Amino acid sequence: MPALEPVPPKAGSSSRADDGELRFPAVTRDHILHCSYDYWFPKYRTSCIRSLVIPLTPEFVLYIREDGIILADDDSPNGTSGTAEDEEDDWEPTVSAHSFRRQQGPESDSESDTEGEEDSSSPARLPPNQRFPALHAAINAAIHTLGGAVAPKLNWSSPKDATWISRHPNTVKCTAANDVYILLKSSSFISHDLDHAFDDTVPPPPVAAPAFTPVLVLRTFFSPLPSLEFRCFVKDRSLVALVQRDLNYYPFLRSLRPSIIARARELFAKMRFTFPDSSFVFDVYIPEADYDPSASSSSDDSDVGSDDETKNKMRLGRARLIDINPWAPRTDTLLFDWRELLDVRVARPVLGGAAPGAEEELTTTEEEDEDDEYEPELRLVEQDDPAAYNFSSPAYSAHKLPKDVVDASLAGNGGMMRFARQWQRLTEGRPQE
Ligand SMILES: Nc1ncnc2c1ncn2[C@@H]1O[C@H](COP(=O)(O)OP(=O)(O)OP(=O)(O)O)[C@@H](O)[C@H]1O
Numbered sequence: 064m065p066a067l068e069p070v071p072p073k074a075g076s077s078s079r080a081d082d083g084e085l086r087f088p089a090v091t092r093d094h095i096l097h098c099s100y101d102y103w104f105p106k107y108r109t110s111c112i113r114s115l116v117i118p119l120t121p122e123f124v125l126y127i128r129e130d131g132i133i134l135a136d137d138d139s140p141n142g143t144s145g146t147a148e149d150e151e152d153d154w155e156p157t158v159s160a161h162s163f164r165r166q167q168g169p170e171s172d173s174e175s176d177t178e179g180e181e182d183s184s185s186p187a188r189l190p191p192n193q194r195f196p197a198l199h200a201a202i203n204a205a206i207h208t209l210g211g212a213v214a215p216k217l218n219w220s221s222p223k224d225a226t227w228i229s230r231h232p233n234t235v236k237c238t239a240a241n242d243v244y245i246l247l248k249s250s251s252f253i254s255h256d257l258d259h260a261f262d263d264t265v266p267p268p269p270v271a272a273p274a275f276t277p278v279l280v281l282r283t284f285f286s287p288l289p290s291l292e293f294r295c296f297v298k299d300r301s302l303v304a305l306v307q308r309d310l311n312y313y314p315f316l317r318s319l320r321p322s323i324i325a326r327a328r329e330l331f332a333k334m335r336f337t338f339p340d341s342s343f344v345f346d347v348y349i350p351e352a353d354y355d356p357s358a359s360s361s362s363d364d365s366d367v368g369s370d371d372e373t374k375n376k377m378r379l380g381r382a383r384l385i386d387i388n389p390w391a392p393r394t395d396t397l398l399f400d401w402r403e404l405l406d407v408r409v410a411r412p413v414l415g416g417a418a419p420g421a422e423e424e425l426t427t428t429e430e431e432d433e434d435d436e437y438e439p440e441l442r443l444v445e446q447d448d449p450a451a452y453n454f455s456s457p458a459y460s461a462h463k464l465p466k467d468v469v470d471a472s473l474a475g476n477g478g479m480m481r482f483a484r485q486w487q488r489l490t491e492g493r494p495q496e
């Protein structure tokens with residue numbers, strides 16, 4: 064949930080100030096906390112990808128923040144000796160990621176620029192299996208429980224900007240705790256969760272670090288079809304808009320319009336009066352009928368319905384809740400403009416017993432009155448749609464790395480190690496810029 068290019072928020076009830084600037088309802092700390100996975104996952108568990116939520120210790124958070132990557136030296140998901148894949152690895156337990164992170168753009172400048180000179184007996188030099196053995200074991204056990212491959216995230220964000228360093232190229236797939244550590248430590252999005260989650264909230268947080276429990280979320284890994292991911296906008300407890308998340312033209316989506324809306328509505332019915340905030344944004348994956356994303360970790364899944372003819376006959380299954388985001392400038396509206404969404408007027412549903420103007424009471428659960436349903440707009444990329452061209456720059460271009468680094472990561476762990484050493488030699492011989 065990183066705020067990449069935030070529009071400055073303004074508190075107020077109307078969507079526009081006289082000067083034409085956007086007016087958002089005030090975003091509070093609670094709004095952000097309600098979007099934390101550990102808050103909403105227990106409510107909507109049956110609609111989510113199978114997940115385990117592990118509270119993180121201060122020691123672990125310190126490890127994530129530190130420069131350098133010291134990996135566990137016992138690594139395997141169930142604590143036994145390694146798999147065939149592990150045996151091929153020559154990934155050494157200590158890799159300095161510091162130099163790489165500095166290239167990832169301004170988000171990484173909260174990192175300290177000084178390499179810590181700890182002696183080898185300091186806790187910071189111990190591998191995770193010695194430094195936080197219980198947590199390390201819990202992560203490996205969770206990976207095992209979830210089928211052997213997981214996608215990690217913290218409270219709000221996944222380390223999508225760090226897939227270049229993964230030994231499962233270009234994915235957030237993790238088959239061992241060490242994979243999780245590398246991704247988390249290399250991601251600016253994860254740093255953002257730890258240090259900037261409450262930026263721009265009102266009232267401003269106290270000077271002391273805001274208290275929230277950092278959690279590690281592990282979800283069974285699957286390969287979602289990008290065409291079947293949608294972002295859904297909820298305003299005043301009505302589902303008002305849906306949009307494709309991947310901004311490519313997918314001809315087969317046109318005939319699926321009614322089903323996409325219907326599946327999203329079914330999920331929304333569960334959230335409408337149970338999510339504490341009346342306006343929010345949620346992301347869904349709507350798989351093909353009979354396909355269970357949470358039960359599979361197969362990498363063949365991306366072939367499902369790959370040809371257009373098959374897809375034209377596609378029937379959609381239950382929508383899975385992937386994420387919840389605040390109704391705030393930091394949330395990307397994709398093919399919509401925040402102005403359009405802020406201008407939508409819906410009849411506010413009357414909730415059980417609440418006096419007009421009184422604080423809404425969430426006494427109604429999973430109740431839906433068909434009569435007061437707003438007809439949401441589903442916006443898709445059309446053929447030759449100029450709207451999509453604006454978004455055609457590659458994802459996370461602000462977090463892009465030099466080609467040498469990408470090539471090295473694709474060459475496997477040995478390649479990355481060699482690159483790290485070369486890089487270190489080069490930078491050590493060069494005066495500091
Ligand atoms: N279990 C999973 N296995 C594989 N990929 C997943 C899994 N869960 C989510 N993803 C992919 O990761 C993307 C991001 O997930 P999520 O929304 O939880 O993280 P995020 O950091 O908030 O990302 P974004 O900013 O794109 O919303 C999803 O859109 C989906 O493509």
Ligand SMILES: [Mg+2]
Nearest residue numbers: 064346386387
């Ligand atoms: Mg998200």
